[in-house]
Amino acid sequence: MEITNKFLINDVNLWYSDFQALNNINMDIPEHMITAFIGPSGCGKSTLIKSLNRMNDLVEGCKITGSILLDGENIYGDIDVNALRKRVGMVFQKPNPFPMSIYDNIAYGPRTHGIKSKFVLNEIVEKSLQDAAIWDETKDRLKKSALSLSGGQQQRLCIARALSVQPDVLLMDEPTSALDPISTGKIEELVLQLKKDYTIVIVTHNMQQATRISDNTGFFLLGELIEYGETQQIFSIPQDKRCEDYITGRFG
Amino acid sequence: MDKLKRKKPVDLILFLLTWLGIIITVSVLIFVVGYVVINGLPFIRPSLFAREFTTENQSLFPALVGTLMIVGLSLILAVPLGVFSAIYLVEYAKRGSRFVKIVRLTTETLAGIPSIVYGLFGFIFFGVFLGWGLSLMSGAFTTSIMILPLIMRTTEESLKSVPDTYREGSFGLGAGRLRTVARIVLPAATPGILAGVILAIGRIVGETAAIIFTLGNVARMPNNLFDTGRTLSAHMYALANEGTHPGEAHATAAVLLIVVLLINALSSWIARSITKDRG
Ligand SMILES: Nc1ncnc2c1ncn2[C@@H]1O[C@H](COP(=O)(O)OP(=O)(O)OP(=O)(O)O)[C@@H](O)[C@H]1O
Ligand SMILES: [Mg+2]
Numbered sequence: 123m124e125i126t127n128k129f130l131i132n133d134v135n136l137w138y139s140d141f142q143a144l145n146n147i148n149m150d151i152p153e154h155m156i157t158a159f160i161g162p163s164g165c166g167k168s169t170l171i172k173s174l175n176r177m178n179d180l181v182e183g184c185k186i187t188g189s190i191l192l193d194g195e196n197i198y199g200d201i202d203v204n205a206l207r208k209r210v211g212m213v214f215q216k217p218n219p220f221p222m223s224i225y226d227n228i229a230y231g232p233r234t235h236g237i238k239s240k241f242v243l244n245e246i247v248e249k250s251l252q253d254a255a256i257w258d259e260t261k262d263r264l265k266k267s268a269l270s271l272s273g274g275q276q277q278r279l280c281i282a283r284a285l286s287v288q289p290d291v292l293l294m295d296e297p298t299s300a301l302d303p304i305s306t307g308k309i310e311e312l313v314l315q316l317k318k319d320y321t322i323v324i325v326t327h328n329m330q331q332a333t334r335i336s337d338n339t340g341f342f343l344l345g346e347l348i349e350y351g352e353t354q355q356i357f358s359i360p361q362d363k364r365c366e367d368y369i370t371g372r373f374g
Numbered sequence: 375m376d377k378l379k380r381k382k383p384v385d386l387i388l389f390l391l392t393w394l395g396i397i398i399t400v401s402v403l404i405f406v407v408g409y410v411v412i413n414g415l416p417f418i419r420p421s422l423f424a425r426e427f428t429t430e431n432q433s434l435f436p437a438l439v440g441t442l443m444i445v446g447l448s449l450i451l452a453v454p455l456g457v458f459s460a461i462y463l464v465e466y467a468k469r470g471s472r473f474v475k476i477v478r479l480t481t482e483t484l485a486g487i488p489s490i491v492y493g494l495f496g497f498i499f500f501g502v503f504l505g506w507g508l509s510l511m512s513g514a515f516t517t518s519i520m521i522l523p524l525i526m527r528t529t530e531e532s533l534k535s536v537p538d539t540y541r542e543g544s545f546g547l548g549a550g551r552l553r554t555v556a557r558i559v560l561p562a563a564t565p566g567i568l569a570g571v572i573l574a575i576g577r578i579v580g581e582t583a584a585i586i587f588t589l590g591n592v593a594r595m596p597n598n599l600f601d602t603g604r605t606l607s608a609h610m611y612a613l614a615n616e617g618t619h620p621g622e623a624h625a626t627a628a629v630l631l632i633v634v635l636l637i638n639a640l641s642s643w644i645a646r647s648i649t650k651d652r653g
Contacts, residue, residue, distance in 0.1 A: 180545065182468060208548035218539035221562055230557070231547040280543070287547055 128153040128291060128321040129174060134188035136169060138181065143169045145345040147188075151338075156313065156322045158332040158353065161342035162368065167325045170342070171293050174323065175210035176203050192291075208235060211284035215296040217276035219268035219283070224251075224260050227268045227279060231287040246286055254282035255312050274305025281312065292316065294324040298331065310335050329369055333357050341365040407631065414628030417621040422629075427593035432622045434629060436595045437609035440510075441633065443596065444589065444605055445578050447514035448521065453571060455518075456525030463526075464533040465555050485523035492520050493584030501588060508602040513589030517581060521574035528573065532566025533559060561648065568645045575637050579630065582607045606630045 129151035136144035143166050151157050159167040169178065176197060178184045189196045197206055208231075219227050228247040237243060247264070251257040256278040260271075268279055277297060284292060294313070298306040313322060313335055326332050332339055333353060340350040341362070349356060349365045360366040424433040459477075467474045496516030506512045536559050544554040582605075585591075590602035591612055604612070606626055613623035 175546065177542065177546065180542070204548040204550055206548075207546055212542075212546040214539060214542060214546075216539060218537075218543045220540060220543060220558055230544070230549075234547060234549045234553060283543070283547065 125155075126153045127151065128192065130189075130191040130194075131170075132189045132191070134170075134173065134186065134190060136166075136173060136178070136187075137183075137185045139183040143345050144173075144186075147347050149340060149347060149350060151321065151323060153321050154317060154319075155337040156317055156324060156335055158336035158339045159323070159325045159342060160327070160329070160332055160339060160368070161348075163327075165342040166345045167342055168295050169345075171295050171323055171325055172212075174291070174293055175207050175212055177207075177212065179203065208287045209289050210291040210293060211287065211289035213277070213280050213284050213292065213294040213297045216300050217273055217280050219271070219276050219279050221267070221269055223265050224268045224271070224279065225264040227283055228286045231283060235287060250282040250286040251279075253285050253316070254278045255308065255315070256282060272305075274301050274308065277301060277305065277309060278312065281309070281316075285316075289320065291321045291323065294322065296325050296327060299327060306331075329357075329371075341368065343368075410624060410627045410631055413621075414624035414626070417625035418628060422622065422625055425595065432613065432619050433593075434606065434609055434622070434626045436593055437604045437606045437626070438629065438633070439595060440589065440603035441579060441605040441607075441630075443510055443603070444513050444517060444585070445575055445637075447510060447599075448518040448578055449571065449574070451514060451518035452522045452525055452574065456522050457529050457567060460526045460529035460533060461555060461560075464530055465551065465559065481523040481526050484519075485527065489520060489581055490583040490587075492516055493587030495519075496584060496588040506600060508588065508590030508592075509600045510589060510596050510603060511599050513585055513603075513605075516584055516588045517578045520581070520584065521577055524574050524577065525567075525570050528570025529563070529567050532563040532570070535566065536562045564648050565645045568641050572638055572641045575641075576634065579605070579634055579637075580607055581605075582611050586611070606633070 127150045129149075131147055131149040131151070134144055134147040135142065147170060159171060161167055172178050173186060174190065174192075174197075178186065186198060189198060191197070192206070192210070195201065220230060222230075225247055228250050229243045232243060232246050237246070248257065248261075251260055256275060259275060260279070263270075268276065271279060277300075281292075281297075298309050301309070310331060313324065316322060324336065336353045338351065339353040339356045341348045341356065341360075341364075343364055349360060349362045356365065357369060360369060421431050422433055423435045423438075424431055425435060427433045427436050463474050463477060493516065496512055496519070500506045500512035500515050501508060540558050540562060541554055544558045545551075549557070585605050585608050589604065589608070591604045591608045592602045593604055593609065593612070594602070596603040606629065610623050610626045610630070613619050613626065
């Protein structure tokens with residue numbers, strides 16, 4: 123199978139006011155693969171993943187140069203940001219279901235994009251919950267508040283919510299860091315399942331997680347991409363000393 | 375006593391102070407409510423709710439209608455304005471910008487002005503300058519200016535207390551700012567906003583000085599928005615001032631208390647039905 127690139131990140135620099143958080147990042151993110159971002163705290167992983175769907179626009183004083191092409195189109199050019207975010211969905215570190223029913227949480231996205239038919243919405247809700255492997259746990263309580271779910275269920279609900287608008291890409295910023303090992307396992311399994319339909323970018327602090335699920339891994343340090351390649355390769359024969367120190371836990 | 379003995383002296387003192395505070399607060403409340411109810415209830419008769427106020431029958435009905443009119447009108451004016459301004463300040467304006475700071479300072483200052491000053495302003499501006507005289511309109515516009523800062527402040531606080539993660543979740547699905555505010559942020563902030571509205575209602579209902587200056591204090595059913603009238607508080611003030619009808623004054627106080635309780639119950643019922651199955 124030929125590899126096509128979903129994102130082409132070219133010479134990206136990013137500043138929060140005067141502080142430069144990303145330094146000349148160049149990176150290709152291949153389609154239908156799982157790309158992991160690793161690196162010590164504060165190195166810019168979240169910053170980069172958030173610039174892939176322009177969530178950084180919400181941060182005041184955030185400036186970005188360079189270009190990020192999604193299927194060949196510069197997302198920092200003259201585009202509809204809402205349409206971009208529909209195509210590039212996001213799952214956050216802390217599960218953040220809306221304070222409404224499970225059903226309404228999932229239906230919110232499709233409704234936002236103009237779907238009104240009760241019948242279509244029902245189908246989307248069921249399909250999204252099934253794809254996020256949480257249908258069985260929720261099908262009898264769709265009208266109940268989403269906040270009554272456990273943390274792990276809430277995170278899968280958030281994944282279902284992201285899937286509800288049929289994105290191409292799923293960005294996940296430490297999606298399991300607030301969860302117990304069993305919920306984490308379920309989400310990892312789910313991510314591997316989703317890979318065939320979506321391009322996935324995941325930030326993680328968990329080295330085992332990166333090796334378990336990702337195809338490619340990028341190691342970041344102080345706003346720079348130090349090493350990027352196949353996960354197997356990075357974890358078995360890292361080229362850079364700092365990367366080796368980090369993944370073997372000798373960093374610091 | 376065993377439990378108390380093991381506590382450190384400081385703990386014990388704090389514990390006693392806390393309880394003392396609670397006991398004093400609750401007993402003051404019970405005393406006031408009890409006093410009003412015991413003195414007022416025997417005088418609550420159907421004739422108190424007669425349509426006309428006469429010297430023989432000091433009906434509080436016109437004042438009750440006046441109160442509800444003033445509260446209603448004033449909320450219609452102040453709530454949308456206050457809520458929309460707060461939405462602008464929190465959701466649209468640049469956070470921490472100069473403009474926001476100036477607006478905030480102004481509202482805080484407005485909130486601290488004594489009500490008699492509002493009364494005088496309302497009398498001069500609405501009553502004399504705009505020629506509305508002593509009327510429901512003058513009264514309602516004046517009280518709405520009085521409660522505007524309160525509504526703005528409480529709305530701002532409740533909007534700010536809505537976690538940013540909700541907003542991110544909504545933007546992340548491709549929703550615009552308007553939809554995010556209307557569908558996610560506002561519903562989550564509604565209980566807080568209603569708490570502010572309840573406080574505002576309390577402030578209007580309890581107002582006398584500004585009301586007498588702008589609505590007047592005539593015991594008559596207002597015929598239209600530009601007619602004068604009175605509110606329950608002003609009615610009580612008049613009765614107590616004359617000193618000839620202490621029973622009716624107490625009865626009015628009891629009715630006022632009931633009205634406030636009813637309004638509060640209604641508001642929290644609204645809050646609950648809005649936030650139902652939201653968790
Ligand atoms: N909104 C912001 N305003 C100013 N500086 C910021 C902002 N967000 C992040 N930064 C700074 O940018 C740098 C990169 O932050 P980022 O959140 O991308 O790190 P990270 O790699 O995701 O770290 P972590 O692993 O702790 O999540 C940090 O030094 C951080 O302090
Ligand atoms: Mg991060």
